[in-house]
Amino acid sequence: MGFAYSPGPTFGLDQWATTIFLVTAWSIGMMVFMPGTLPIDVGKVLTIAVTFGASIGFAVLGAIVVAQRFIGRKEGNTPGYPPIAELVVAGLVVVGLSIALRIGIPLVSALMQGGGYQDVLRQFIERLYGVITPFICTISLGLICSYMGCSKMSWYRVAALGALANGAALTCAGWLVAHMIGQQVLAQFYVHPQDAIQLVALSTGLTGFIVGGMVLAVFNESERIRNVAAERIATSPHKEFPSHDAPSIAGGLEPPPVTSRFDVADDLGYRDRAGVEAFEGDYVCFRPAFSNPEIISAYIIGIHWDETESCLMFEERERVDAGHTQRGRVYIPDGRPFLNFVTLEKGAIRLIMVSRPDKRNEPARGLITTLSNPGGAQFTPASAPIVLRRVVDHTLQLGFIRPGSLSYESYRRELEMVVPVFGVFALAPPQAACLAAE
Known part of the structure; x- marks a missing residue:
């Protein structure tokens, strides 16, 4: 934000x-x-x-x-x-x-x-x-x-x-x-x-x-x-090597490796488009609003392959607070079951870290870390549970969802499942623990 x-x-x-x-x-x-x-x-x-x-x-x-x-x-x-x-x-x-x-x-x-x-x-x-x-x-x-x-x-x-x-x-x-x-x-x-x-x-x-x-x-x-x-x-270590069935050039040497147009840099965490196609599509994203945790903010996040950038990109749509709409890259760490949605501009970073959605249409769950300005002047670091559910047949309710709304209870239950399985908030130790340590 x-x-x-x-x-x-x-x-x-x-x-x-x-x-x-x-x-x-x-x-x-x-x-x-x-x-x-x-x-x-x-x-x-x-x-x-x-x-x-x-x-x-x-x-x-x-x-x-x-x-x-x-x-x-x-x-x-x-x-x-x-x-x-x-x-x-x-x-x-x-x-x-x-x-x-x-x-x-x-x-x-x-x-x-x-x-x-x-x-x-x-x-x-x-x-x-x-x-x-x-x-x-x-x-x-x-x-x-x-x-x-x-x-x-x-x-x-x-x-x-x-x-x-x-x-x-x-x-x-x-x-x-x-x-x-x-x-x-x-x-x-x-x-x-x-x-x-x-x-x-x-x-x-x-x-x-x-x-x-x-x-x-x-x-x-x-x-x-x-x-x-x-x-x-050109500088990516991930290259497409020629097939063993490909003819060799004079002298028995193999042809030089051909760089795929879909190869991406190592820091994105994946090798080519074929390995990430399963994540493309539209998702309903919902989380508690920072201004009022009882209100749930729901909007669309679309994930698509960008040929110019040679990577997965995400774009938020249909946000009620359209001034905070985000676009950025998707990072997928190797060997870890998470997706990272990163917005980066002039040193400012917003991060969404969620579990990978599986083939059974299980939602992606995790945390969002960003800046909040509820007073309208001063920004404060803020974090909250967040859920991404893939849009399959129809789009769920969007906007600011208040108690009593049609989808409020189902959204609330999904968010309740995030902590502590898919995310942890480590708070300051309580006073009783400090006294016991003394």
Whole structure:
């Protein structure tokens, strides 16, 4: 309680969707609130913003794919020439997708409003030069991620440099697009078309600044995580050795051991995924609340294999006190029938140590040790019995379970069984023992 574990970001679907959403929202704000712009119909604002946001999203996706391929080649000792050719191809693909969006989205909007396609085609031709922006964004972000994605500088420095570089590139793109589409089109959006070129360059550059900073921060951190996981696997003493039936190489020597992608570090306590698959799944976790021991707190703990980290991870869900939700690693000590759920962040540790659940669906029982802040200001070490029961057919009652509730008595009996068989609280010796010793 009181802190949360974050295993580190990866630039996946959530981050990509967030990029599109932020660019779309930023575009709406610029068209509505920027000084010097004309009032625009709400439907037109949304159409332009969504189209531009999706185009930049495609540019980000193309840039990251090329950057990841480039970094992979560098790690394989392939000469690290700038991936210009791949980025140009990716940029052209992004241009094709942007053209489809620039035709499709306004056309659907026009047909829904009862308009014709002639105006849509005319506007598309007038603003066709706008596809230059996602093309340049693909090239810019691809080069920046390729050469700064694995930088060992702090993430905020990488983000700042990426933001500045991509902002400068898109400022040039905005200036070029504004020049090419001409004042006749700019007059549809700006009060003073002669000053619109600077406004377009500024707004596009700010978009590039935001996108560059966000993408570089997440991409750099995800590459660091990937490298750490790869190094951990490479240095792990647990290797997959070749089968005796495998052919030998020249000279009768056996082929070198192949490292499994599922091998994990020694400190996690297990050798590969096959040995821990039985523990994966959802569990109902319940324990006494630290603020009031008569109340039982119940929520879900999900255990799953994380390929990036090459280990079992756990994640709490459906907690009423969602601010204390935890995520972390699962440690399984060799030769001891326990599981350890560890949250670690900036020196703060929370530990759940429970027995291993068996095949007869016997619950995992043990103790939780964490920090409690019932007063809201000062943290105090706290420990309590805890039980994890696997979810098989249906989820049991969750939340803060009070006396008289449906599941309260069954939860209470389970918790009562923890001490002293599955956990022990050693208290200070009583006064009578001290007097006897004297």
